Amino acid sequence: xxxxxxxxxxxxxxxxxxxxxxxxxxxxxxxxxxxxxxxxxxxxxxxxxxxxxxxxxxxxxxxxxxxxxxxxxxxxxxxxxxxxxxxxxxxxxxxxxxxxxxxxxxxxxxxxxxxxxxxxxxxxxxxxxxxxxxxxxxxxxxxxxxxxxxxxxxxxxxxxxxxxxxxxxxxxxxxxxxxxxxxxxxxxxxxxxxxxxxxxxxxxxxxxxxxxxxxxxxxxxxxxxxxxxxxxxxxxxxxxxxxxxxxxxxxxxxxxxxxx
Numbered sequence: 001x002x003x004x005x006x007x008x009x010x011x012x013x014x015x016x017x018x019x020x021x022x023x024x025x026x027x028x029x030x031x032x033x034x035x036x037x038x039x040x041x042x043x044x045x046x047x048x049x050x051x052x053x054x055x056x057x058x059x060x061x062x063x064x065x066x067x068x069x070x071x072x073x074x075x076x077x078x079x080x081x082x083x084x085x086x087x088x089x090x091x092x093x094x095x096x097x098x099x100x101x102x103x104x105x106x107x108x109x110x111x112x113x114x115x116x117x118x119x120x121x122x123x124x125x126x127x128x129x130x131x132x133x134x135x136x137x138x139x140x141x142x143x144x145x146x147x148x149x150x151x152x153x154x155x156x157x158x159x160x161x162x163x164x165x166x167x168x169x170x171x172x173x174x175x176x177x178x179x180x181x182x183x184x185x186x187x188x189x190x191x192x193x194x195x196x197x198x199x200x201x202x203x204x205x206x207x208x209x210x211x212x213x214x215x216x217x218x219x220x221x222x223x224x225x226x227x228x229x230x231x232x233x234x235x236x237x238x239x240x241x242x243x244x245x246x247x248x249x250x251x252x253x254x255x256x257x258x259x260x
Contacts, residue, residue, distance in 0.1 A: 022159045022174065023144035030057070030142050030169040036095065036131035039106040046093075046139070047169065049127060054090045054172075054192040055165040056185075059145050061098035061156055062105040062128075070178040071160045072109075076116050081182035086117065087125025090189050094126070097140055097147060098156065099133040106130050143171065166192045 032047030049055060058075060060068035072094070079086060086092055094113075096106065106128035114122055131139075140146065147158035162180060164173040172192045175184065 019146050019148050020157050020159055021146055022161050022176070023146070024174055025142065025144040025171050026173075028142060028171050030165060030171065031138055032169060034131070034135040034138055036129040036135055037103050037106075039103055039110045039128045041103040044127075044129070049091055049093060050165075050169040051167055052091070053125070053167055054189045055167070055169070056090065056092045057143065057163040057165055058092060058094040059097055059140065059143065059158075059161075059163075060094060061096045062101050062109045063098070065155065067158070067160060067178070071162070072113055073116075074177070074179040075162055076113055078180040078182045078185055079117060082186055084186060084189060085119055085125075086122040088121060090125070090193075092126040093129065095129045095131070095136075095139065097136050097145070097158075099131070099136055101130045103130055164188045164192055 030046060032045065032050060034046050036044055036046065038044050056075070058071065060071060062068070075092075079092075084090055094106075094109070110123075110126065110128040114126060117126070143163055145159070145161075145163075147156050149156050159176075160178055161174050161176045163171060164175070164185075166172050173188050175181075175188075
């Protein structure tokens with residue numbers, strides 16, 4: 001019988017993944033003055049995109065052979081399922097964490113995903129950026145996004161998530177994986193915008209749902225639902241009684257008017 005091979009402890013990451021992960025930095029400010037270039041090669045700063053709408057921050061690299069495309073595909077599918085529009089109700093910042101990539105790489109990637117999204121005006125609100133290593137390091141550190149580069153494969157090992165920012169660039173929520181719930185994203189944008197977008201229905205749903213940062217999604221708050229149901233029942237009952245009393249009063253007056 002040969003020697004047994006012991007599995008590594010569950011909390012020990014395999015080589016190449018020791019520094020890969022996402023640490024939530026909720027309510028922290030994304031630096032405004034970090035210089036990047038947009039897909040047209042224009043010099044920009046992250047703060048140029050703050051101040052108007054909620055922002056989805058998406059950290060990828062454009063020459064990623066598989067995972068980043070899956071994230072962009074999942075994000076695009078979620079955006080297509082929403083009534084909110086990129087460039088009108090919210091913006092998207094897709095930023096490469098590979099300092100070797102160029103505005104040409106960004107431009108080609110943008111064309112691909114804008115075509116998939118297929119809505120007019122999206123080019124004004126979905127920005128694809130590249131930048132120097134110093135800017136990338138500062139941004140990924142602020143976002144809690146860490147990754148490793150393999151010289152052997154020439155690829156990055158990284159986690160997958162999208163990060164929702166408030167209009168002024170503060171981190172509001174994280175959503176993990178490669179598929180994202182349109183309902184959760186809609187509620188997140190309404191909440192991040194302080195109800196400046198969305199409908200009364202969205203505001204009611206926000207009362208009944210609460211964002212769970214550990215799960216990266218909204219969870220139903222049963223107690224709030226029961227309270228809302230009780231208030232609704234009381235309002236409906238009160239309205240019904242008012243109508244009935246008013247009808248009886250009108251009928252009584254009508255009968256009095258018929259007495260000779």
